[in-house]
Amino acid sequence: MFDYHIHTKYCNHAVGTMEEYVQAAIDKNLSEMGFACHMPFELMPSEVPREEYAMSLHTLNSTYFPEIERLQQKYKHQITIKTGLEIDYCQWIQQPIDEFIDKYSHRLDYILGSVHILKSNDIVWGIDDHRFSHIFNEIGVDVVYQQYINALENLVKSGKYTILAHLDLPKKYGFHPTNRTWYLNRIELLLDLINDNHMGIECSTGGLRKHIGEIYPEEQIIKIAIQKGIPLITSSDAHNPNEVAYNFPELYSYLKRLGLTHLTSYNAKKKSLIEIS
Numbered sequence: 001m002f003d004y005h006i007h008t009k010y011c012n013h014a015v016g017t018m019e020e021y022v023q024a025a026i027d028k029n030l031s032e033m034g035f036a037c038h039m040p041f042e043l044m045p046s047e048v049p050r051e052e053y054a055m056s057l058h059t060l061n062s063t064y065f066p067e068i069e070r071l072q073q074k075y076k077h078q079i080t081i082k083t084g085l086e087i088d089y090c091q092w093i094q095q096p097i098d099e100f101i102d103k104y105s106h107r108l109d110y111i112l113g114s115v116h117i118l119k120s121n122d123i124v125w126g127i128d129d130h131r132f133s134h135i136f137n138e139i140g141v142d143v144v145y146q147q148y149i150n151a152l153e154n155l156v157k158s159g160k161y162t163i164l165a166h167l168d169l170p171k172k173y174g175f176h177p178t179n180r181t182w183y184l185n186r187i188e189l190l191l192d193l194i195n196d197n198h199m200g201i202e203c204s205t206g207g208l209r210k211h212i213g214e215i216y217p218e219e220q221i222i223k224i225a226i227q228k229g230i231p232l233i234t235s236s237d238a239h240n241p242n243e244v245a246y247n248f249p250e251l252y253s254y255l256k257r258l259g260l261t262h263l264t265s266y267n268a269k270k271k272s273l274i275e276i277s
Contacts, residue, residue, distance in 0.1 A: 001252060002032035002265065002274070003245050004084060005112060005165065005202060005235030010055040010064055011037045014239035018067050024241040026078050028248070032265060034082035035068055036112050036235075043097050045090060045117055047124035053116070065107060082109040082266065086165060089155035092119050101160045110266040112202070113161030115151045115169070120144070128172050136175045144170055145177045149186050156193045162269055163200045163233055166207070166216035173211050187221055195228050200264050200271075203255060205246045206237030215251070223258055231264035231271060252276055 006021050007014040018035065025033040038054035055064060065083070072081045085108060087101060101111065117126050120139050125132040127148065136144055148170050155161060167187075177183040194201060204216040215222075216237075225232065232255070236246040255263075255276065262273040 001028070001030050001245060001248050002034075002234060002263070003030055003236050003238070003248070004032075004034035004082065004110065004163070004233050004266070005036050005086070005204060005206070005237045006033060006244060007037055007086075007237070007239050008035065010059050011053070011239070012041075012055065013052055016241040018071055020241040021238065021244055022071050022075055022079065022081065024244040026075070028245040030079060030245055032080040032082060033244070034084045034109065034266075035064075036084040036086045037064060039085055039087040039097070039100065043093075043100055044088065045093060045119075045124045048117055048126050048129070053126075084108055084110045084112060086112040086114055087161065088117060089113060089115050089151055089158070089161075090117055090119075091151065091154055094158075098158070098160060105160075105269075109268055110162040111160070112163050112165040113155045113199075114165040115148060115155060118144070118147050118151065120147055127170055130173070133173050136170075136173075141170075141175045142177050142179065144175070145183065146186075149190060152190055153193055156190070156197050156199060159197060161199060162266060163202055163231075164194060165202050165235075166204055166237065167201055167221060168217040171212050171214075171218070172207070184220065184224075188224055191221075191225055191228055191230060195230055200231030200233055200266075201225055202233050202235045203251065204235045204237050205248065205251055206235070208247055209243065215254075219258070222255070222260075226258060226260050232260060233264055233266070 040057040041050040041054040044050035207216040238244045265272045
């Protein structure tokens with residue numbers, strides 16, 4: 001088993017040292033783990049409480065990378081530790097984000113691409129931040145999903161990301177599109193785009209700990225992804241050492257029941273297949 005979506009206290013909204021997460025992963029018998037703290041908050045829109053969302057650029061260079069390297073050496077005989085980042089796509093301020101990716105990409109095994117922040121009618125807001133959840137009703141749930149999927153498509157087309165994180169994130173607080181046929185058609189087009197751009201998607205148990213109480217993405221989306229042969233990785237979106245590999249035995253059995261035979265591992269962005277035993 002492996003968990004590629006692990007945050008730490010450096011994100012400023014999680015708890016626990018990096019070493020505590022490594023020890024938790026070893027205790028859970030993981031063969032691989034990957035840190036994926038958020039990109040530096042200086043790259044995020046200033047209209048949101050970005051210092052609560054992510055670490056600073058200084059922390060990235062002075063602490064995040066050196067600590068991962070130290071732990072890779074210390075625990076090299078017990079677990080493989082990958083270096084990742086979760087990097088948002090924000091089209092209206094994307095250029096410095098792209099420049100950041102170009103500068104740091106060589107240090108990363110993978111990049112989790114995500115959309116947490118939208119710009120809707122000149123309002124910049126966090127779609128998974130409960131302080132902004134009223135905006136779903138103010139501009140319309142279907143409008144939010146349309147803007148969100150548009151952003152995901154642009155993220156994929158950029159060619160700068162490795163894995164798409166929590167593909168159906170807007171459902172976190174129970175908001176669902178009213179036209180499911182339209183939604184699944186858009187999702188299928190998105191998955192084709194992901195395939196064409198050689199990206200993967202994550203199956204995350206993080207949603208089980210949220211209001212929605214289900215895996216990201218939903219079962220129908222996972223089934224379509226499996227049918228299309230899209231690379232899948234497993235993640236917990238852990239924000240506490242106790243959440244590492246959250247419900248993973250059940251997740252792996254679930255994915256196998258859906259017809260998945262192999263997961264995908266990343267090393268310096270090169271893919272290799274891992275059979276689900």
